[in-house]
Amino acid sequence: MDEISVGRLADIPDGDYRIFAVEQLEVGIFRTGSKVLAYENVCPHAGGPVCQGKIFNKVEEIITSDKKSAGLRFGKARHIVCPWHGYEYDLATGCHPGDPSLRLTPVKVAVRNGQIYVSMPE
Ligand code: FES
Secondary structure, eight states: OEEEEEEEGGGSOTTOEEEEEETTEEEEEEEETTEEEEEESOOTTTOOOGGGSEEEEEEEEEEOTTSOEEEEEEEEEEEEEOTTTOOEEETTTOBOSSOTTSBOOBOEEEEETTEEEEEEOO
């Protein structure tokens, strides 16, 4: 597996992402503090540029003990919304919340000495 340097962690603001062209792939690299995650920029629904979507905290419905809705709130999980048709994916897992079999393709990523490296499958 080839490891390729794509840039510096300091160039991605905390909570944000950048898209890199790595060989024949576009890869979205998402930063949370000193941690990074990477996914192929291809939506499993219909191939849209999912990593270029907006990031929101998951919207949850508050259900009371008598099974009534008490409104909506933002949860802790961060979701990315594909700009083509609005499918959402949990950034931590890459899974669609309603169908976990629908998931983003992860890319192996590491940070060493402030530099981001991705490993491309051979
Ligand atoms: S291509 Fe991403 S939601 Fe359809």
